[in-house]
Amino acid sequence: MGTEQIIDDLLDLNILKESTLFYIESDKNIINESLNFFQKYFKNVIISNDENNIFELFSANQKKIDIILFDLDFEKSVICVSKIRELTTLPLILTTKQLDFKTLEKVIHYRIADYIIKPIKYNTTIKILNNILVERYNIKLIKQQKKELEIYKDILDKENLISETDLKGNIIYANDIFCEVSGYTKEELIGQPHNIVRHPDNSSKIFENIWETIQSGNVWKGKIKNKAKDGSSYYIKSTIFPIFDEEGNIKKYVASRFLITQDEEEKQTLKRYILQQKSQKVRTEQEIEQKYQDLLKEALESKDKKISSFVSELQKEIKILRGRINDDKGRILNLEHKLKDSENNAEKAHDDFLEKISKLRTTTRISYEKYEKFKKLNDNLKEKLLKAQESIKVYQEYIDEYRHKIDDLNDVIKSYEDDKKKAEAAKK
Incomplete structure (x- = not known):
């Protein structure tokens, strides 16, 4: 990793890239040398080389300037610093060729952030500027928060x-609404234990759970019933949380609550109404059941002719139905015999089918064995064929080689004959 990368890793580049540097330098050569460096890190760099236009430039850009780098080597540098501070x-960071203590004594009370001796070491300078801007950003952030x-x-x-309480649960602060709802004045509440407003209807386990939670550094949330000074009740939804000091120790507890008395009263009213309706429903059902039983008993004890006639007709209908049932039994018995015959036939057909399947399996097995033998024989034939093809290929290579030799001999014979003819022709 290069030196430049190491420096960049130490900087908060996001803050630098959002900042504007007002750079006041008397030496133009230094400006030309340092401009590219500062422009790499800052969002904007405003430069002044002339004492006469410093304040004009500053006034025009004051809202966007975040930090000032000022050269003390100007003739009227001390006056300029005092005006800038006004x-x-x-x-404000100062640069100078020589450490002039007299000049420094004059400007030091103008709240100078730092000073740099020339020649400027850029890596050191950018770290100084970065640290000052980060600190300024953090201060602004803290103020905003x-x-x-x-x-x-x-x-x-x-x-x-x-309300706020100390570590023992004694009230150290109460706001106006707390006082108004509870009926106590601030003077009556401050210094008193917070259970001054506790309602006896609350279970002690609730407050044990509250203390266990907040003393562990956690937040407790829940519903509580409180009692006002005049004895009246009110309901609140509470959030109770600890406040820590710089070392992480709990220094006090804060409780924020809002009234839910109306909601709770409406809930209680609704519950009572529901219970009343349920009780009324039970009573009504009991009355209906009793009336039904009375009417039934009256009907059973009645000797009214209509009932007797109804019973007689009912007996006739029962007799007819019994006859139909006997006829149906006969038909059902006949159908059962047919069903049994059908099942027997189906069972026989199933057995025949299984026998055919068994024979088919045997035939398939024999065919498969024959196929395996044929496949094995075919593989052997293929292997022999491949070997024969390889042999043919070798013989073909021999034949080609002999053909080449014959061609060479023919060329030699032809050459010999040509030479012989030429010799004979020369003799003639």
């Missing part, structure tokens, strides 16, 4: 019942 509280917390606290304070 205009802004931005971090503090402001937001104050807003949230104000909202909670206006809407919820807020």
Whole structure:
């Protein structure tokens, strides 16, 4: 890893890339040399080389400037620093060729963030600028968060019942709504144990669970019934949490609550109504059941002719139905015999089918064995054929070789004959 990469890893590049540097330098050569370096890290670099236009440039860009790098080697540098400080509280870093203690004594009370001796070592300079900007960013962030917390606290304070207790559970703070609902003044509450508003209807296990939870550093949430100074009851939904000091130790407890008395009263009313309706339903069902039993008993004891006639007709119908049932029994018995014959036939057909399947399996097995023998014979034939083809190929190579030799001999014979003819022709 190169030196430049190591430096980059030590910087908060996100903060630098969102920052603007106001660079005031008397030496143009240094400006030309350092501009590319600073532009690599900063979102924007505003440069001034002239004492006369410093404040004009600053006024035009004051809202976007985040840090100032100022050269003390200007003729009127001390005056410029004092004017800059009148205009802004931005971090101010000084550069100088020589460490002039007299000059430093004059400017030091203008809240100088740091100073750098020339020639500027860029890696050191960028780390100094980065550290100052990160610190400034963190301070701004803390202020912003503090402001937001104050807003949230104000909202909670206006809407919820807020109280704070020490580690023993004694009240050290109570807001106006808490006092209004409980009926106590702040003077009556401060220093008292928080159980001053505890309602006896609550189980002691609830408060054991609360203390166990918050003393462990966790948040407790739940519903509690409280008692006001005049003895009236009110219901609250509570969130109780510990506040820690810088070393991580619990220093106090804060409780935020909102009233749910109306909801609870409506729930209790609804529960009572439901119970009443259930009781009424049970009574009504009992009355209906009793009336039914009475009517039934009356009907059974009655000797009314209509009932007798109805019973007589009913007996006739029963007799007819019994006859039909006997006829149906005969038909059912006949159908059962037919079903049994059908089952026997189906069983026989099934046995015949199984026998055919067995024979087919035997035939298939024999055919498979014959196929395996044929396959084995065919594989042997293929192997012999391959060997024969290899032999033919070898013989073919021999034949080609002999053909080449014959061709060579023919060429020799032809050459010899040609030479002979030429010799004979020369003799003539």
